Amino acid sequence: MADKEExxxxxxxxxxxxxxxxxxxxxxxxxxxxxxxxxxxxxxxQYMCSTPGQGKIVEAIKEHxxxxxxxxxxxxxxxxxxxxxxxxxxxxNPFRFEMANIREQNSWVHMHDKEGAxxxxxxxxxxxxxxxxxxxxLIPKTVPVEHAAMVIGAGVxxxxxxxxxxxxxxxxxxxxxxxxxxxxxxxxxxxFPTLDCSQCILTPKMVDVGRHPNIELMTYTEIEKVExxxxxxxxxxxxxARGVLSPDEATARGIIGGGCNxxxxxxxxxxxxxxxxxxxxxxxxxxxxxxxxxxxxxLYTIDFDACVKCGLCIEACGEKKAIDLEMxxxxxxxxxxxxxxxxxxxxxxxENKREWGYKQxxxxxxxxxxxxxxxxxxxxxxxxIRPSDGETPKTIGFILCAGSRDNTGNGKPYCSRFCCxxxxxxxxxxxxxxxxxxxxxxxxxxxxFGKMYEEFYYRIQSEGAKFIRGRVANVLxxxxxxxxxxxxxxxxxxxxxxxxxxLVVLAAAVQPVDEEDVIxxxxxxxxxxxxxxxxxxxxxxxxxxxxxxxxxxGVCQGPKDIPDTVAQxxxxxxxxxIPIHIGQVELEPYFAQCMEDLCAGCxxxxxxxxxxALALVDRNDGSGRKVxxxxxxxxxxxxxCGGFCPGGAIKxxxxxxxxxxxxxxxxxxxxxx
Amino acid sequence: MTDEWNPxxxxxxCNWCSYAGADLAGGxxxxxxxxxxxxxxxxxxxxxxxxxxxxxxxxxxGVLVSGCHFGDCHYLAGNxxxxxxxxxxxxxxxxxxxEDKRFRMTFVxxxxxxxxxxxxxxxxxxxxxxxxSPIAEHQK
Numbered sequence: 138m139a140d141k142e143e144x145x146x147x148x149x150x151x152x153x154x155x156x157x158x159x160x161x162x163x164x165x166x167x168x169x170x171x172x173x174x175x176x177x178x179x180x181x182x183q184y185m186c187s188t189p190g191q192g193k194i195v196e197a198i199k200e201h202x203x204x205x206x207x208x209x210x211x212x213x214x215x216x217x218x219x220x221x222x223x224x225x226x227x228x229x230n231p232f233r234f235e236m237a238n239i240r241e242q243n244s245w246v247h248m249h250d251k252e253g254a255x256x257x258x259x260x261x262x263x264x265x266x267x268x269x270x271x272x273x274x275l276i277p278k279t280v281p282v283e284h285a286a287m288v289i290g291a292g293v294x295x296x297x298x299x300x301x302x303x304x305x306x307x308x309x310x311x312x313x314x315x316x317x318x319x320x321x322x323x324x325x326x327x328x329f330p331t332l333d334c335s336q337c338i339l340t341p342k343m344v345d346v347g348r349h350p351n352i353e354l355m356t357y358t359e360i361e362k363v364e365x366x367x368x369x370x371x372x373x374x375x376x377x378a379r380g381v382l383s384p385d386e387a388t389a390r391g392i393i394g395g396g397c398n399x400x401x402x403x404x405x406x407x408x409x410x411x412x413x414x415x416x417x418x419x420x421x422x423x424x425x426x427x428x429x430x431x432x433x434x435x436l437y438t439i440d441f442d443a444c445v446k447c448g449l450c451i452e453a454c455g456e457k458k459a460i461d462l463e464m465x466x467x468x469x470x471x472x473x474x475x476x477x478x479x480x481x482x483x484x485x486x487x488e489n490k491r492e493w494g495y496k497q498x499x500x501x502x503x504x505x506x507x508x509x510x511x512x513x514x515x516x517x518x519x520x521x522i523r524p525s526d527g528e529t530p531k532t533i534g535f536i537l538c539a540g541s542r543d544n545t546g547n548g549k550p551y552c553s554r555f556c557c558x559x560x561x562x563x564x565x566x567x568x569x570x571x572x573x574x575x576x577x578x579x580x581x582x583x584x585x586f587g588k589m590y591e592e593f594y595y596r597i598q599s600e601g602a603k604f605i606r607g608r609v610a611n612v613l614x615x616x617x618x619x620x621x622x623x624x625x626x627x628x629x630x631x632x633x634x635x636x637x638x639x640l641v642v643l644a645a646a647v648q649p650v651d652e653e654d655v656i657x658x659x660x661x662x663x664x665x666x667x668x669x670x671x672x673x674x675x676x677x678x679x680x681x682x683x684x685x686x687x688x689x690x691g692v693c694q695g696p697k698d699i700p701d702t703v704a705q706x707x708x709x710x711x712x713x714x715i716p717i718h719i720g721q722v723e724l725e726p727y728f729a730q731c732m733e734d735l736c737a738g739c740x741x742x743x744x745x746x747x748x749x750a751l752a753l754v755d756r757n758d759g760s761g762r763k764v765x766x767x768x769x770x771x772x773x774x775x776x777x778c779g780g781f782c783p784g785g786a787i788k789x790x791x792x793x794x795x796x797x798x799x800x801x802x803x804x805x806x807x808x809x810x
Numbered sequence: 811m812t813d814e815w816n817p818x819x820x821x822x823x824c825n826w827c828s829y830a831g832a833d834l835a836g837g838x839x840x841x842x843x844x845x846x847x848x849x850x851x852x853x854x855x856x857x858x859x860x861x862x863x864x865x866x867x868x869x870x871x872g873v874l875v876s877g878c879h880f881g882d883c884h885y886l887a888g889n890x891x892x893x894x895x896x897x898x899x900x901x902x903x904x905x906x907x908x909e910d911k912r913f914r915m916t917f918v919x920x921x922x923x924x925x926x927x928x929x930x931x932x933x934x935x936x937x938x939x940x941x942x943s944p945i946a947e948h949q950k
Contacts, residue, residue: 213850215833238833241832242836247842248839249841256816256844260847261847264849658881658882661884663826663878663882663921664919665921666922683826683884683920747888775884775888777885777888780855780856780857780858780895781891797851798861798864800849802868804847805868
């Protein structure tokens with residue numbers, strides 16, 4: 138504040154081809170800009186973001202001795218970093234730059250009102266210049282990055298991301314809420330279009346995460362609290378009471394050679410029987426259980442909601458002493474640099490679509506239930522039966538887009554992307570296993586978009602599956618035979634159909650897991666309109682989020698098949714490893730600062746701060762007054778303290794009160810209109 | 811003044827939700843009236859009530875504050891703290907004899923481009939129905 142320099146702002150207006158110039162008179166805006174007080178130079182160019190465009194900024198800073206730069210172009214969310222670099226190249230502090238958004242929030246939304254759009258563009262420029270006149274030099278804060286990462290969700294996406302991070306030499310915590318890794322993929326029988334056995338290709342990776350020296354596998358664990366910022370997250374996880382000690386835990390308790398070895402003696406004697414969610418509730422499990430034979434880690438888990446604490450399992454376990462019925466949840470805080478969210482999906486509650494009769498008629502099942510029924514390790518050892526009487530079905534109907542592409546308000550408007558392909562695979566499996574079986578697929582469109590997918594579709598057609606194009610109106614049960622009548626319209630032949638099926642399989646829409654909202658809010662990740670987590674940019678940053686250091690992998694970002702999930706997981710792992718390998722990150726210097734002369738020490742701001750970044754301290758001038766003090770590393774720059782301070786004593790860097798008031802005044806007081 | 815009156819409406823919007831939503835409306839070429847000028851802040855929590863009072867004192871015909879939905883704030887609860895202050899703005903406006911409908915707080919997320927356009931249309935319509943701000947008229 139000592140030497141008040143005369144502001145000399147350079148204004149650059151971009152045509153963006155015709156994107157901006159098509160609805161805004163760029164030349165008029167440039168001429169207007171020259172008249173704004175504080176503007177020393179105004180120019181225009183076809184594409185300001187191009188190399189010659191940026192060159193204009195660099196040259197003008199030197200030629201006109203500029204103190205601030207305004208570029209009127211697209212959104213600062215897109216090109217602010219580009220122009221900050223150009224500003225820096227010209228010899229100015231990169232924060233001496235302000236952007237006027239005359240594309241996303243002007244020319245594109247006022248395409249048929251050139252006069253109104255030009256008037257608005259002039260105001261946009263004037264507002265930006267007002268701020269640019271008051272910009273100050275800011276120095277980004279560099280902080281070290283913890284050499285560790287976290288992956289949340291251990292489905293195939295989370296497994297792949299962890300393996301990549303760990304192989305890159307990064308300590309990785311893999312957090313899974315269930316007692317085993319594997320996720321949805323471990324429930325599948327075969328994968329399309331190659332017909333690989335799902336477990337066969339997944340279990341090697343499951344084993345790898347279990348024994349990789351850089352991976353700390355934390356199953357049966359949930360996220361409790363997230364604090365910190367990129368490079369320095371402190372994440373508290375709740376390690377739920379499993380009731381069973383691993384060999385390592387047993388050794389730590391002094392039980393040498395003890396701990397769970399997965400023998401299963403406990404489960405045999407357990408008197409409590411519950412449905413096994415891994416088998417979609419179609420097979421029983423005990424209160425002490427494993428999900429399936431290939432679990433990783435091979436540790437039994439006690440369902441304390443069901444356990445009656447009879448103690449039979451303790452007797453059965455004997456000398457191994459692996460069971461502790463009094464075990465309690467444990468809270469552990471982990472320090473990590475970056476995190477990947479890979480929480481996956483659930484099926485939507487398809488019973489809400491009452492017209493198809495799921496949960497009303499026994500012989501209507503979902504695609505995931507079908508996977509378990511056809512799987513050799515499933516409840517029926519791979520013999521497809523119909524639930525009502527255990528008979529082998531001969532006529533099977535598949536209802537595709539069950540709840541997907543549904544604008545009735547009772548479904549999901551999006552395409553779930555993999556249901557077409559798994560239904561084709563189901564059709565193939567039936568025709569392979571049950572000779573003479575008839576398969577009908579009721580579809581809207583078959584979306585076979587991937588590599589070798591269309592060829593797979595042709596193959597199923599040639600194998601004899603019948604495709605009926607039309608959405609099914611309803612499914613009714615014959616009360617005597619328990620067969621199902623599927624009513625719909627064959628839109629290609631233009632006539633109604635009524636097909637009697639023994640079994641109906643619904644390709645139910647997918648939706649985010651129930652915990653998604655909680656995890657999302659812990660990390661400050663937004664959600665898109667359809668409920669999935671929002672990526673930083675749909676095209677150019679599909680793995681990133683708006684929270685620095687947090688990345689997305691797999692279906693939590695939107696429906697994906699296995700290849701796409703694995704590809705995105707590898708992308709997210711690569712992105713998450715970058716800051717860790719560099720070892721430090723720059724934080725935007727939008728910190729709060731206390732102007733001690735104005736601070737009355739009331740302390741109102743301290744409770745407002747969501748990050749506990751503020752505290753009252755003794756002022757250093759011997760006056761005995763208390764003033765507010767900011768811990769810059771904790772401050773994320775929201776400005777909630779600055780918006781409330783009754784004395785106006787808090788200066789929010791880059792969004793200072795004089796800057797914002799100047800912007801308001803520039804719009805409302807100055808100008809030609 | 812030309813024969814057609816264009817209201818002066820100020821919007822102060824947060825970087826993470828409403829600004830991104832407004833950008834999305836642009837990407838989708840969703841058209842809305844060009845009467846609103848937006849100022850970007852990182853969070854609606856940054857908005858001092860005096861900014862809004864200053865805008866009205868300067869002769870704004872309307873002011874819009876827009877942030878994230880409750881529970882979706884990038885900074886946990888900045889929007890909630892802002893919303894509490896905004897009730898006070900409304901009551902101050904009423905005491906001053908200004909229609910409190912000239913001020914509005916809305917919640918538009920980063921994925922709600924269409925909603926942003928609807929909000930702007932509605933704000934412009936409301937302000938146009940109310941006519942020029944009496945403060946602006948007085949200052950002429």
